[in-house]
Amino acid sequence: MSAEPTHRRARFLAALKPHAVGLALAAIYVIALLKTAPAIGFARDEGFYFHASRVYAEWFQSLVTNRPAAMSRAAIDAAWGVNHEHPSLMKSLFGLSWLLFHEKWHLFRSESLAFRFPGMLMGGLALWATWIFGLRAFNARVGLVAAVLLALMPRVFYHAHLDCFDVPVVAMWVLVLYAYWRSTSGSFGWAVATGALWGLALETKHNAWFVPFLVVTHFALSRGGDIIGDVKRGKFPLPMALVMMALLGPLIFWALWPWMWFDFLRTPDGRPGRLAEYVGFHTNHAYYNMEYLGFNWFRPPFPRSYSWGMIAFTVPGITLALAALGLAVHFTRGLRELPWVKRRTDDERRGTLLLVGMGFLVPLAPWFSTKTPIFGGTKHWFPAYPFLAIMAGLGFAYIAKRLEANLAGRMKDPRLASLALGVLITLPPLWQTAHSHPFGLSNYTPLAGGTPGSADIGLNRQFWGFTTGSLAPWFNANAPPSAGIYIHDTTYEAWDMLQRDGTLRRDLRAVWQVGEGDFSIVHHELHMNEVDYQIWTAFQSPAVAYVLTHDGVPIVSVYRRPAAAGR
Amino acid sequence: MPRGLRAWWFLLFPAVAVVELLAQGVIQARVPTEAHWRAAHDHIARSRRDGDLVASAPLWTDPLARMYFRDLIALRDAARPDATRYPRAWVATLRGAEHPDFNGWREQSAKSFGRVTVRLLLNPSPARVLYDFTEHLRPPDAQPVRIDGETRRECAFQSGLFVAGGGLGGGMLPGPERFSCSNEGWNYVGVTVVEDMTHRGRRCIWSHPVQGATMVTTFRNVPIGARIHGHHALAYEAERGDDLGNDLGGPVVLRVRVGDQVVGADTHRDGEGWKLYEFDTTAFQGSARDVSFEVTSERAGMRHYCFEGDTR
Numbered sequence: 100m101s102a103e104p105t106h107r108r109a110r111f112l113a114a115l116k117p118h119a120v121g122l123a124l125a126a127i128y129v130i131a132l133l134k135t136a137p138a139i140g141f142a143r144d145e146g147f148y149f150h151a152s153r154v155y156a157e158w159f160q161s162l163v164t165n166r167p168a169a170m171s172r173a174a175i176d177a178a179w180g181v182n183h184e185h186p187s188l189m190k191s192l193f194g195l196s197w198l199l200f201h202e203k204w205h206l207f208r209s210e211s212l213a214f215r216f217p218g219m220l221m222g223g224l225a226l227w228a229t230w231i232f233g234l235r236a237f238n239a240r241v242g243l244v245a246a247v248l249l250a251l252m253p254r255v256f257y258h259a260h261l262d263c264f265d266v267p268v269v270a271m272w273v274l275v276l277y278a279y280w281r282s283t284s285g286s287f288g289w290a291v292a293t294g295a296l297w298g299l300a301l302e303t304k305h306n307a308w309f310v311p312f313l314v315v316t317h318f319a320l321s322r323g324g325d326i327i328g329d330v331k332r333g334k335f336p337l338p339m340a341l342v343m344m345a346l347l348g349p350l351i352f353w354a355l356w357p358w359m360w361f362d363f364l365r366t367p368d369g370r371p372g373r374l375a376e377y378v379g380f381h382t383n384h385a386y387y388n389m390e391y392l393g394f395n396w397f398r399p400p401f402p403r404s405y406s407w408g409m410i411a412f413t414v415p416g417i418t419l420a421l422a423a424l425g426l427a428v429h430f431t432r433g434l435r436e437l438p439w440v441k442r443r444t445d446d447e448r449r450g451t452l453l454l455v456g457m458g459f460l461v462p463l464a465p466w467f468s469t470k471t472p473i474f475g476g477t478k479h480w481f482p483a484y485p486f487l488a489i490m491a492g493l494g495f496a497y498i499a500k501r502l503e504a505n506l507a508g509r510m511k512d513p514r515l516a517s518l519a520l521g522v523l524i525t526l527p528p529l530w531q532t533a534h535s536h537p538f539g540l541s542n543y544t545p546l547a548g549g550t551p552g553s554a555d556i557g558l559n560r561q562f563w564g565f566t567t568g569s570l571a572p573w574f575n576a577n578a579p580p581s582a583g584i585y586i587h588d589t590t591y592e593a594w595d596m597l598q599r600d601g602t603l604r605r606d607l608r609a610v611w612q613v614g615e616g617d618f619s620i621v622h623h624e625l626h627m628n629e630v631d632y633q634i635w636t637a638f639q640s641p642a643v644a645y646v647l648t649h650d651g652v653p654i655v656s657v658y659r660r661p662a663a664a665g666r
Numbered sequence: 667m668p669r670g671l672r673a674w675w676f677l678l679f680p681a682v683a684v685v686e687l688l689a690q691g692v693i694q695a696r697v698p699t700e701a702h703w704r705a706a707h708d709h710i711a712r713s714r715r716d717g718d719l720v721a722s723a724p725l726w727t728d729p730l731a732r733m734y735f736r737d738l739i740a741l742r743d744a745a746r747p748d749a750t751r752y753p754r755a756w757v758a759t760l761r762g763a764e765h766p767d768f769n770g771w772r773e774q775s776a777k778s779f780g781r782v783t784v785r786l787l788l789n790p791s792p793a794r795v796l797y798d799f800t801e802h803l804r805p806p807d808a809q810p811v812r813i814d815g816e817t818r819r820e821c822a823f824q825s826g827l828f829v830a831g832g833g834l835g836g837g838m839l840p841g842p843e844r845f846s847c848s849n850e851g852w853n854y855v856g857v858t859v860v861e862d863m864t865h866r867g868r869r870c871i872w873s874h875p876v877q878g879a880t881m882v883t884t885f886r887n888v889p890i891g892a893r894i895h896g897h898h899a900l901a902y903e904a905e906r907g908d909d910l911g912n913d914l915g916g917p918v919v920l921r922v923r924v925g926d927q928v929v930g931a932d933t934h935r936d937g938e939g940w941k942l943y944e945f946d947t948t949a950f951q952g953s954a955r956d957v958s959f960e961v962t963s964e965r966a967g968m969r970h971y972c973f974e975g976d977t978r
Contacts, residue, residue, distance in 0.1 A: 398907075398911055415686065420682040498680065501676045523680055523684070526683060526687060530687065545685075548693065550693075551693065555726075587834075612830040613839065614830040615830040623726075625865050626834075627834060629832075629836070629902060630832065630833065633831075635859050637839055641745065642739070643729050643732045645733065646733045651730075653726065656729045
């Protein structure tokens with residue numbers, strides 16, 4: 100037996116080692132998400148996706164049992180027409196998870212957990228990819244700190260529980276940029292991977308539309324100045340990743356979304372097709388209400404400071420401080436990578452720091468405009484966060500290096516000091532994240548004064564009506580049999596899931612008009628105060644029976660119909 | 667900075683973590699407990715007099731006040747037009763916050779119950795209200811009419827009605843008592859609670875203007891003081907306009923008569939919110955007269971309008 104295969108095997112195992120770390124990070128996160136998920140009620144959008152996923156899963160079943168019928172236009176339109184404003188990949192996974200892990204194999208007793216599971220896996224994958232990116236582009240410290248700080252962002256932790264797309268697209272964003280970065284050293288395989296991953300990203304959420312802009316700009320900035328020199332060396336740097344994106348991206352997007360199989364570009368009578376409808380939905384999206392600095396913003400122009408302010412108030416301060424240090428320390432190094440600053444005559448990868456910076460800035464770019472809706476809070480720019488975390492990792496690595504240099508000769512193993520420092524910097528995010536649960540959207544960092552401080556300065560308390568889930572123990576204990584409850588911002592599907600999961604008594608009824616039932620609830624958001632006043636009028640009383648709070652701040656008020664108010 | 671220390675400047679960054687840990691601890695430690703609120707309740711319940719207002723600060727604590735002090739806060743107090751009529755206010759206060767209704771009031775006492783401080787505030791010049799129109803919107807005290815040209819239609823009083831509806835964007839709900847003025851559901855005069863432009867709830871009399879007509883609500887034998895003091899408003903979503911910036915309706919004019927004589931008129935324009943009006947009635951002071959409120963608008967669509975007032 101020759102030494103060659105053994106050597107190759109050793110190399111393969113060595114290459115797997117970092118992935119073992121990534122897998123461990125992901126596994127720990129997914130376990131934490133699974134353990135904590137039952138405490139989080141169901142968001143409006145989750146309700147819509149529960150329904151859509153179930154319908155898609157049934158279509159997959161019919162695909163197995165009666166393929167010709169399933170492939171008919173009527174069957175496809177009936178199934179995939181549901182919630183067709185968003186692509187199908189995650190909803191398909193949610194549905195298949197429900198079908199296999201709940202309905203068939205009974206791995207999850209809870210239906211909601213089965214639906215949410217793929218989203219959690221994508222949360223784990225986002226950490227894994229961030230770790231690998233940080234490790235390969237810089238070092239293990241950068242990768243590890245980045246992954247941990249990403250995991251311990253309270254808003255990310257909340258959204259990572261949900262059967263929604265905001266965290267899955269974070270994973271896809273990092274993976275696409277990682278593959279592209281790997282491809283810039285000339286790897287054809289990574290170029291193909293970039294194209295394929297971008298197709299999957301397109302199928303995950305529309306944040307992926309920005310990737311080509313990022314890649315083209317990055318390529319132009321990092322290689323543009325060298326093109327003439329490179330060509331003279333016979334090394335024309337064709338961005339193969341971009342070519343593969345153009346070839347594979349739309350193909351995968353189309354192939355995985357049956358709704359798009361008909362009338363893709365145009366309808367038979369010449370009107371714009373389904374692609375245009377999908378794009379139009381997002382480019383002409385309604386403006387919902389959002390409180391920021393004490394004002395209810397409901398139409399443009401929106402405050403230009405919104406995204407930066409919300410990052411400052413929701414991402415732990417130490418993460419931001421380390422990211423600022425990382426940026427400061429590496430900014431000039433990043434500039435030196437650019438061909439206009441330093442002419443390069445090699446084939447080495449270039450523009451890594453630039454890519455990190457763009458990976459952070461491009462997802463935020465829509466909010467440089469005051470016309471972009473702000474209703475999503477922070478979730479719409481989540482893809483920026485792995486790169487913010489990598490910058491924080493760079494900041495930490497710098498400090499650790501300085502610390503070890505200063506301690507060299509003063510202590511036996513200065514790396515222990517770095518380890519202690521690493522533990523210290525994770526404590527505030529860990530505390531904040533744990534404390535935010537299950538009110539991730541209500542929680543603000545100490546920079547805002549915590550949740551009470553955010554209420555003082557007027558920041559959005561929550562959205563999506565998911566906090567009804569946290570009222571289940573109160574209703575279970577206090578509601579009379581068959582009581583009717585006006586559930587305000589909660590959808591029927593979300594309410595139904597609380598009952599299907601066994602969290603909420605099954606005899607309780609959701610009602611749809613203020614004053615109709617025995618109880619009425621109000622999810623506290625500034626623009627929803629009117630519902631309070633409707634209840635005061637209906638019940639002729641402002642008395643509240645119970646207030647759900649986070650750090651003493653009202654999240655949901657429960658009104659009980661007074662006997663005098665009649666039925 | 668000594669050179670030795672300068673070499674460690676980078677530790678300022680991890681120091682942020684220490685500061686953040688301390689801050690998080692302080693924030694959580696300052697949250698009042700249920701026992702604090704209940705002790706504050708018992709203190710107020712023991713000490714307050716008739717006519718005192720019970721409130722809380724900052725404003726976002728209002729739901730908590732209405733839960734812990736539910737036996738001390740009536741609807742008319744929670745949805746008050748302003749605080750000018752109250753001689754004293756008991757304000758459960760967190761972290762030294764101020765309530766905008768009590769600007770200029772003097773603190774007579776303050777007592778802390780854990781993290782909740784109960785302040786007794788004195789109104790430097792409380793108004794003596796002779797007659798609150800909102801409290802008298804029922805027969806025989808009041809009668810609304812809709813006047814379309816020569817046609818004068820009395821609105822029919824109904825009481826004990828079941829109230830349901832609303833929801834987000836649903837605007838004001840009609841209360842269980844109201845005068846119906848036509849078959850159109852919105853064309854009534856009744857007490858409701860409006861969300862004003864600062865998102866506060868105000869108890870007031872719904873009187874949606876009618877295109878080409880006048881809505882007149884007359885109160886009989888009203889004791890007249892030196893002035894009629896009140897507010898008028900549009901519901902938040904009607905006043906702010908829609909997402910696309912479309913103008914939803916025209917200004918609304920409120921004209922007030924004592925007997926046959928107009929004592930004042932005020933126009934409510936979008937953006938003015940919960941708007942104060944005051945009309946001099948010293949010419950009639952000490953007498954009892956009929957008082958009429960006339961509501962008109964040249965563009966009456968989406969004018970979810972209400973007014974309130976008193977004589978003082």
